[in-house]
Amino acid sequence: MLPSRPPSPVVFIASLLGLAALPCAPEICLLVRNHEDLKYFAPVLYYEGIVSFLLLAPVLLLGRWGARIWVGSAGIVMGTATLVTGFQAVSGGARWDPTAHAALLQTSPGEAAGFLRAFMSPATVGWSILIVAGFAVGVAVNCRAVAPSRRVAGACLLGGLLFSSYGVHNAIKYTGDLRHAVSLSDGSQLQIIDVGINKFHPVTLLAVTHYNYQVTHDYYLRSFHAIDAHRAVFQGAHPVAGATNPRLVVVVIGESASRRHWSLYGYARDTTPELRRSGGDGVLFSDVISSSVGTQAVLRSMFSTNFLALPVFPLFSAAGYKTHWLSAQYNQGVNDVEIAALLQSCDQRVFLNGAYDGSLLPFVRAAMDEPGRHVIFVNLFGSHVRYADRYPAEAAVFSGEGEKDGRIATYDNSIRYTDHVLAELVRMLRARHDASCLLYASDHAEDVYDSTPDTYLFRSEAIATNAMYEVPFYVWFSPEYREGNAAFVAGVAAARDRKFQTEALYHSIIDLSRLTHPLYDSRLSVFSPDFVERPRRVGAMARVYTK
């Protein structure tokens, strides 16, 4: 075979243009998938082109090897960013957001594998192959081609700068100072970067999101690790006068469960038969939403104090309760991950690393059998993707043909399995004849073809449909608890239609425990007569939620 001649400078320039254009692909996916208006698309492409030009311009300036190294590195960076943000666009129709970023960086191998399996489809596999191949070909062709003369390279650079100048001018003029201060409860501030026009190019979108993630993540880690310096603020809990303190408080945090898929809330399939059969025993709240669609953000908001963002568990310890965190989810390490750091002050922590939720029951039983008072947090794996991995084969009751019906059937099976686990927990509490109570709330919901019949929206702060936030919320009291706290229980039943968002949930748990404390604010407890309804905001744009 004769050695082929290296491609001409025209091919060199064309390959750079191709590499510059490829990062537009995620935005094109969003345009097509979400039927967005084309007229908004020209500026998107324009700003994307500017960032690509700035990233690739050095290839025109450097010598032969310098240019090769640069185009290879830029290709890897741009390709990876396009692959990641595009995966989100193809699988969920959403632009990359802080929740997705935190989930990517704070996941565990098991969880990540489950996620990839759930979103493995011809579209996402095709996407990954196309992007990797596109960038690889672009870089390889560019490396092989003859570089243009200095005059042509200079003309290209000048053209690119002229092309970019209007946009760069606008970016400076209208975006102003990119940094933006977020005030914290202790009076200090976090400096984050406005995503603004950066959001259209995968590289700037990922870089800015990562910077903001790092700043906030560092802050919360510092707060959570500072708990020992603040133990004193948790002293001072005492029983509410005249109340009966429960011996056992079980707080079940569900995972990705949607109210819209609970038959107790009116869903057509019988997904909650066991709780239904237990009769009018519990109180079902009709209008509760989560504050975020990210597990980590929700757990932080539920269980860290409004002031100083301290984990709230020592408050219960100081009141004489042993605290347990029993989780079917993955253990995410000791100190470097936010959820792990948040939970360090729990007296007992158990992670079953992806086991079925039913495997938690023996651990709950053992905690209940210990003498003394206990607050037992049960963190279900619930309906986390991939849904079919969340319940044993014998618990599969519903089935469906095709991608959509199959996915809905597995989701509904996971909800039905949660119903079984909750009913078991209630049976265990009932059998003990103690004053006890159980609260179940899902961390967030999921949009499983609820808002759009043809599209699986999953969850995203960027899209933020109501269905992603509407969670089931259920409370159960033992007869002994009811007897000792009759007026309170009547108040809870009367509160069932309150508009509540689960952030700062700990105030409600303090109430259920029939305790009071200097940190307790009755206006924030959904169970308190003093509760104040406030506007509930959801999503990246902080829109006010209306049912």
Ligand SMILES: [Zn+2]
């Ligand atoms: Zn979650």
